Amino acid sequence: MLRIIYLGTPQFAVPTLLELIKADDFEVVAAVCQPDRPRGRGNKVEEPPVKKAALEHNIPVFQPISLAKSPDVVEAMAALKPDVLVMVAFGQILKQAVLTMAPYGVINVHGSLLPKLRGAAPINWSIINGDTITGVTTMQTEAGLDTGPMLLKDEIVIDDEMTAEGLAAKMSEVGAHLLVKTLRKLKDGLLVAEKQNDDEATFAPRLDKSMSPIDWSKGSRQIHDQVRGLAPWPATTTRFRGQELKIVRTKLIDLNAQAALSAKITGKPGTIYRHEQELLVECGGGGAGREGCEKSFLQILEVQALSRAKTEAKNWVNGVRLVDGERFE
Secondary structure, X not given: OEEEEEEEOOHHHHHHHXXXXXXXXXXXXXXXXXXXXXXXXXXXXXXXXXXXXXHHOOOOEEOOOOHHHOHHHHHHHHHOOOOEEEEEOOOOOOOHHHHOOOOOOEEEEEOOOOOOOEOOOHHHHHHHOOOOEEEEEEEEOOOOOOOOOEEEEEEEEOOOOOOHHHHHHHHHHHHHHHHHHHHHXXXXXXXXXXXXXXXXXXXXXXXXXXXXXXXXXXEHHXXXXXXXXOOOOOOEEEEXXXXXXXXXXXXXXXXXXXXXXXXXXXXXXXXXXXXXXXXXXXXXXXXXXXXXXXXXXXXXXXXXXXXXXXXXXXXXXXXXXXXXXXXXX
């Protein structure tokens, strides 16, 4: 039986932990996650999802602010004599004392098909970049940023409506099963590690609010991918009548509808139209597979005004009494 110390923090990491707990050939001897932190409007201190799941199964939990600066926690982990450490969205860089603690090292579940999208936000960037295929890679963790040898991979299809939140949920389930498969092959000596080709590497840096504003001169597909990829945080924003407005959910329009609208509507990027009970906004060229075209259109499904709840676009239109020809700034 493999003795496992589990390193993870958010909800994304919970399915893998539960799969390990459920298996009769593994024993999770401890979980390590980020400290409890205040969240939400009330700043109520909340436990990380991994901590909640671990405690529900009577698994001891360590919560160092920084493992690198907590030698007492590292010593306590080593005293548990783990065979392997498993890391899923832990949120801290591991130092050599942790990387070499267990005979099988540290196995990480990464949310991309490495070496593509190394870094903190691969799920979001796969959608922002317009990828149609992504996946999960299990890898041997080393000192570099997601540069360790690859073990197993599993692909996931991204459709036009999938958001980063939906993809994360799908990926967490796929990753859980792939990790269990990886550990069993590792234990049986059946894994062959594959070195990453650094020349093929791309990167997925952390998200920040500077990415939120929409440039309506871009094509509708590019904007649609931005909306999906930045949901739910930091979200995409525009301005309407001088106030910030979140664009929560959008939908691509098929090619025939795009062509028909382009023929009869002449405006500027950001111009808002009501068309057969739908709210459309004019974008720049190259939308929905129409590369080379001067304009495209995107359907707005859901918005959120400042200090208001999310609402369907048609309700928002009625509330603001939209005037023909108004634009998102």
